Amino acid sequence: MKNLFVLAFLILSHSVFSQDSKSISQERPKLVIGIVVDQMRQEYFYRYQDRFVEGGFKRLMNEGFMMKNGHYNYIPTYTGPGHASVYTGTTPATHGIIGNDWYVRSLGRTIYCAEDSTVSGVAGSPSGGEISPRNLLSSTITDELMFATGKRSKVVGVAIKDRGAALPAGHLGDAYWYDAKTGEFMTSTYYYDELPDWAKAFNARKLPEKYLSETWETLFPLESYVQGAPDNNDFESPFIGMETPTFPYDLAALKENNGGLGLISTTPYGNTLTLDLAYAALEGEQLGKRGETDFLAVSFSSTDYIGHRFGPSSVEVEDNYLRLDRGLADFFDHLDKEIGEGEYLVFLTADHGVADVVRYMQSERVAAGSLDTRFVLTQLRGFTNQHFGEGNWILNYSNEQVFLNRSLAEEKGLSFGELQKAVADFMLRFDGIKETYTGEDLRRLEYTKGRKSLLQMGFNHKASGDVMVILEPAWLSNSVRGTTHGTGYTYDTHVPIVFYGWGIKPGSSSRYATITDIAPTLSMLLHTRLPNGASGQPIGEVLDVE
Numbered sequence: 001m002k003n004l005f006v007l008a009f010l011i012l013s014h015s016v017f018s019q020d021s022k023s024i025s026q027e028r029p030k031l032v033i034g035i036v037v038d039q040m041r042q043e044y045f046y047r048y049q050d051r052f053v054e055g056g057f058k059r060l061m062n063e064g065f066m067m068k069n070g071h072y073n074y075i076p077t078y079t080g081p082g083h084a085s086v087y088t089g090t091t092p093a094t095h096g097i098i099g100n101d102w103y104v105r106s107l108g109r110t111i112y113c114a115e116d117s118t119v120s121g122v123a124g125s126p127s128g129g130e131i132s133p134r135n136l137l138s139s140t141i142t143d144e145l146m147f148a149t150g151k152r153s154k155v156v157g158v159a160i161k162d163r164g165a166a167l168p169a170g171h172l173g174d175a176y177w178y179d180a181k182t183g184e185f186m187t188s189t190y191y192y193d194e195l196p197d198w199a200k201a202f203n204a205r206k207l208p209e210k211y212l213s214e215t216w217e218t219l220f221p222l223e224s225y226v227q228g229a230p231d232n233n234d235f236e237s238p239f240i241g242m243e244t245p246t247f248p249y250d251l252a253a254l255k256e257n258n259g260g261l262g263l264i265s266t267t268p269y270g271n272t273l274t275l276d277l278a279y280a281a282l283e284g285e286q287l288g289k290r291g292e293t294d295f296l297a298v299s300f301s302s303t304d305y306i307g308h309r310f311g312p313s314s315v316e317v318e319d320n321y322l323r324l325d326r327g328l329a330d331f332f333d334h335l336d337k338e339i340g341e342g343e344y345l346v347f348l349t350a351d352h353g354v355a356d357v358v359r360y361m362q363s364e365r366v367a368a369g370s371l372d373t374r375f376v377l378t379q380l381r382g383f384t385n386q387h388f389g390e391g392n393w394i395l396n397y398s399n400e401q402v403f404l405n406r407s408l409a410e411e412k413g414l415s416f417g418e419l420q421k422a423v424a425d426f427m428l429r430f431d432g433i434k435e436t437y438t439g440e441d442l443r444r445l446e447y448t449k450g451r452k453s454l455l456q457m458g459f460n461h462k463a464s465g466d467v468m469v470i471l472e473p474a475w476l477s478n479s480v481r482g483t484t485h486g487t488g489y490t491y492d493t494h495v496p497i498v499f500y501g502w503g504i505k506p507g508s509s510s511r512y513a514t515i516t517d518i519a520p521t522l523s524m525l526l527h528t529r530l531p532n533g534a535s536g537q538p539i540g541e542v543l544d545v546e
């Protein structure tokens with residue numbers, strides 16, 4: 001009797017548990033939209049808010065869950081590492097994308113983060129096509145979604161920049177990026193031997209030609225842009241053929257001397273074009289309508305091109321965000337209609353923030369400066385020749401990392417660690433260089449806090465340099481006009497992290513969170529494995545709000 005009772009209990013509990021787990025594992029949104037805005041600071045949400053429409057960024061802010069204190073947790077903060085880190089839930093130390101480009105000792109040359117000489121271009125021009133995610137050493141959340149559904153999901157990545165499409169789409173998804181020479185969106189043989197029909201039809205519309213026949217004028221009267229510097233100033237880089245960096249921009253006239261069809265990247269139309277392609281991919285692949293969870297990864301590259309040229313206090317950046325906001329509002333409306341409100345999950349983040357233009361900071365009497373790296377390198381070569389004998393001691397200086405000649409040190413019977421240390425110490429003499437760290441220290445010691453730990457999270461034992469250089473806050477290398485990013489300071493690390501839609505209740509938190517937490521949060525929402533190198537943690541506030 002007792003055994004029977006136990007047996008009955010087992011049968012009952014088994015059926016209850018299996019039913020339960022079945023219903024949970026099948027509970028997923030119809031579609032996930034991953035949005036990375038290239039070079040977006042968190043503060044833009046607030047700075048431009050007055051003129052945002054209700055349905056764009058404000059929809060995410062008011063109806064989504066926002067981590068207001070979200071940061072990059074490694075150095076260097078560039079586009080390749082940024083996209084890789086968001087989608088893998090880990091940092092360059094693990095996923096291996098340590099820069100947009102980096103020097104490879106064994107090859108004696110610099111490689112590009114998404115380069116792959118074993119594949120070739122499909123559509124576009126041949127030079128734009130040797131692209132794949134093969135340098136990415138860990139799985140992405142998009143890969144894990146594919147594994148979780150027996151590859152019945154579809155994953156599509158779209159962006160102007162190839163790395164903005166290929167890294168988010170992961171190893172199992174499809175990716176499409178813009179070819180500046182032909183004005184086509186293209187892919188590579190890693191994905192397809194031929195473009196799908198919907199992408200061919202999209203290219204046949206020749207939208208870049210149409211957009212580049214227009215004039216970029218401000219959405220509102222120019223004098224109403226009061227959030228930053230005046231339109232005409234010495235901080236921004238004018239387009240070639242223009243005396244001043246000022247509205248209006250006659251794109252047809254500028255096209256010839258400013259990259260031809262590539263000019264679209266540095267206008268708001270680059271984002272419009274990216275959204276156009278997103279609509280075409282949704283329709284062409286029937287994303288979110290196939291009874292399985294699909295994933296569309298969109299990266300807006302034009303915010304970065306415009307941001308570099310004009311800086312975060314420019315009218316151009318503000319106008320571009322006002323336009324992107326309206327584009328997003330239309331996009332979400334479209335998704336409401338096609339997929340259903342609450343049936344799709346959105347997250348939005350950025351791949352990095354940006355520094356202010358050095359001259360602008362100086363004009364406001366904030367400490368800032370520009371490091372002349374050619375001067376530093378000349379001095380460094382003189383120093384190493386003098387102390388260790390004539391030779392090619394410095395192989396490469398890039399991404400604020402020095403690569404030293406290990407075999408020359410061995411030849412001369414010099415300890416490589418001593419060479420690293422001598423170079424690190426020497427470099428501290430220059431104004432603008434705040435700290436230096438040796439590769440040996442980063443390999444041997446464990447840093448848990450502050451800048452050292454950010455540096456270590458971006459340090460790959462096999463691929464990174466021998467001496468890492470940290471500049472003073474607000475300093476940039478070789479900066480005249482315009483600006484850049486790459487540091488571990490807050491202007492580069494503090495970015496949006498917001499979730500909206502399926503399974504997300506409205507709210508916000510000021511707790512510190514990192515962009516490596518995004519993919520683990522998605523794993524919990526989508527009931528997939530964590531990406532295989534994930535080091536971030538699911539964001540409890542997003543998942544567990546009542």
Ligand SMILES: [Zn+2]
Pocket residue numbers: 039079304308485
């Ligand atoms: Zn950039």
